[in-house]
Amino acid sequence: MMSAEDLKADPYVAAQPESLPFWLAAERGEFLGKRCMDCAKFHWYPRCLCPFCGSGRTEWTPLSGKGRLYAFSTLRRAQPPYTVAYVELAEGPRMMTRMVDVDPALLRIAMQVQVAFERTGDGRKIPVFRVAAD
Numbered sequence: 001m002m003s004a005e006d007l008k009a010d011p012y013v014a015a016q017p018e019s020l021p022f023w024l025a026a027e028r029g030e031f032l033g034k035r036c037m038d039c040a041k042f043h044w045y046p047r048c049l050c051p052f053c054g055s056g057r058t059e060w061t062p063l064s065g066k067g068r069l070y071a072f073s074t075l076r077r078a079q080p081p082y083t084v085a086y087v088e089l090a091e092g093p094r095m096m097t098r099m100v101d102v103d104p105a106l107l108r109i110a111m112q113v114q115v116a117f118e119r120t121g122d123g124r125k126i127p128v129f130r131v132a133a134d
Contacts, residue, residue, distance in 0.1 A: 026125040035061040044093035065115035066090040074104040101130045
């Protein structure tokens with residue numbers, strides 16, 4: 001598990017220090033996103049200004065981690081092959097991610113998916129998605 005100090009020293013996180021709460025939550029297996037306190041819309045990627053109304057009043061909010069598969073593509077020539085996807089989160093925004101623990105031939109648009117966390121080669125945990133359990 002990466003500590004807060006490790007994450008602060010991570011060059012990727014250090015380049016966007018306002019994202020530290022997201023990475024700390026990911027380490028705990030929690031999925032956070034940004035919601036505007038003025039228009040109440042969620043947005044992805046998390047940023048300080050609301051892309052809908054321009055407000056600077058945004059807050060980190062726990063997300064359900066549930067969504068549906070919006071689009072996907074399997075990179076079969078990669079070693080190992082992997083599937084990138086756009087997931088439409090239950091809260092509304094769409095995010096690019098990677099599908100895990102599924103045979104790509106079984107994926108279908110609008111399938112229900114659930115967030116999971118996976119550690120990168122750099123050490124931080126990132127959100128990925130798998131098919132939701134029934």
